[in-house]
Amino acid sequence: MKEILITVILCATALIGLRLAAPKAEPQQSVIEAIHARRSIRQYKDTPVEDSKLMEVAKAGIAAPNAMNRQAWAVRVVNSREWIDGCTAAFVPTVQGTPMGEHLLTPDFKNMFRNAPAVIFVAAEPSLFAGVDCGIMAQNMMLAAYELGLGTCCLGSPVPFMNSDAGKPFLQSLNLPDGYTLQYAIAIGYPDQNPEAKPRDESKIQFVK
Numbered sequence: 001m002k003e004i005l006i007t008v009i010l011c012a013t014a015l016i017g018l019r020l021a022a023p024k025a026e027p028q029q030s031v032i033e034a035i036h037a038r039r040s041i042r043q044y045k046d047t048p049v050e051d052s053k054l055m056e057v058a059k060a061g062i063a064a065p066n067a068m069n070r071q072a073w074a075v076r077v078v079n080s081r082e083w084i085d086g087c088t089a090a091f092v093p094t095v096q097g098t099p100m101g102e103h104l105l106t107p108d109f110k111n112m113f114r115n116a117p118a119v120i121f122v123a124a125e126p127s128l129f130a131g132v133d134c135g136i137m138a139q140n141m142m143l144a145a146y147e148l149g150l151g152t153c154c155l156g157s158p159v160p161f162m163n164s165d166a167g168k169p170f171l172q173s174l175n176l177p178d179g180y181t182l183q184y185a186i187a188i189g190y191p192d193q194n195p196e197a198k199p200r201d202e203s204k205i206q207f208v209k
């Protein structure tokens with residue numbers, strides 16, 4: 001009996017030691033490494049995104065620098081499948097037979113947000129730098145999502161639809177403050193692809209001495 005007890009204690013101690021020594025599942029990346037590793041994701045798993053993770057992403061968004069700390073933005077997180085499917089059902093007839101329809105309505109099409117199970121909308125107050133503030137916030141959210149194992153894709157394509165007659169009920173349901181304009185949507189979910197980095201043109205950068 002005593003031997004069994006000692007064996008159990010030794011095994012447990014060894015397991016705890018192994019656990020502490022085990023490398024982390026995800027290698028730690030610096031912010032710069034994360035900036036270069038993030039990609040726009042256009043295929044998602046059906047797995048829903050936890051509210052707590054969506055909240056963490058949204059909070060990273062509003063931590064962004066913004067002109068005079070006016071926080072001239074409104075952030076709306078949608079993870080209702082009913083809302084996403086309803087919006088998509090209204091959207092599809094508006095693009096059928098158009099180049100955008102041909103581009104988007106592929107056999108694997110599930111929804112207008114690149115088939116993501118959740119979407120974050122960002123709208124700007126009508127003030128000088130609000131658009132810039134909202135842009136900066138987008139990258140904060142996409143990098144935070146990346147750290148949480150989520151994929152994202154910034155989407156401008158839903159904006160004209162949301163501002164159209166067909167999209168208006170959905171825009172109104174976002175309950176934006178008066179005068180705010182929708183800037184973009186961010187599709188968000190667990191990624192189901194690992195795309196290559198798109199090249200960047202470093203000649204866009206010039207030092208002025």
Ligand SMILES: Cc1cc2nc3c(=O)[nH]c(=O)nc-3n(C[C@H](O)[C@H](O)[C@H](O)COP(=O)(O)O)c2cc1C
Pocket residue numbers: 038039040041042153154155156157158184197198
């Ligand atoms: C303001 C904005 C609007 C975008 N709109 C769309 C869109 O409507 N559909 C889409 O698939 N990707 C959209 N994108 C994603 C870009 O296509 C993508 O960021 C770009 O090709 C670079 O690829 P990367 O994000 O993987 O580096 C948008 C990105 C931004 C910043």
